[in-house]
Amino acid sequence: MQQQDWPLWEIFIRSRQGLDHKHVGSLHAADAQMAIENARDVYTRRMEGVSIWAVESKYIHASNPDEAGAFFEPAEDKVYRHPTFYDIPEAIGHM
Numbered sequence: 001m002q003q004q005d006w007p008l009w010e011i012f013i014r015s016r017q018g019l020d021h022k023h024v025g026s027l028h029a030a031d032a033q034m035a036i037e038n039a040r041d042v043y044t045r046r047m048e049g050v051s052i053w054a055v056e057s058k059y060i061h062a063s064n065p066d067e068a069g070a071f072f073e074p075a076e077d078k079v080y081r082h083p084t085f086y087d088i089p090e091a092i093g094h095m
Contacts, residue, residue, distance in 0.1 A: 007056050009035040013043055014051040021053050029054070 006028040012021035024043045029035035035054035043049065063071050 006030050007058065009039075009054045010057050010060060011035070011039040011043055012053040012055070013039070013049040015048055017050055021051065026057065032056075 008026055009029050009032075010026050011024050013024045014021045024039075027035065027038050027042060029038050032054055035056075036052050039052050039054055040049075044052070
């Protein structure tokens with residue numbers, strides 16, 4: 001496999017224990033191990049990370065931003081999902 005044929009990988013870094021992984025960029029690599037090693041060299045040069053995820057781009061699927069209204073609209077009529085719908089007993093205090 002030549003370098004121009006290498007797949008694109010999306011890189012996610014967790015900066016400290018307990019935090020979410022955040023998308024930091026993309027890179028081309030021959031395989032997952034190379035993607036992780038290259039991501040370490042490119043995206044964590046100043047000791048920013050404790051964990052790296054490398055996901056081949058072709059495996060990421062997303063909703064269409066142009067269809068966001070119709071896609072997320074059904075949740076608006078389910079008011080029972082909002083915490084303001086429920087009465088909280090005074091004994092519980094601040095939530």
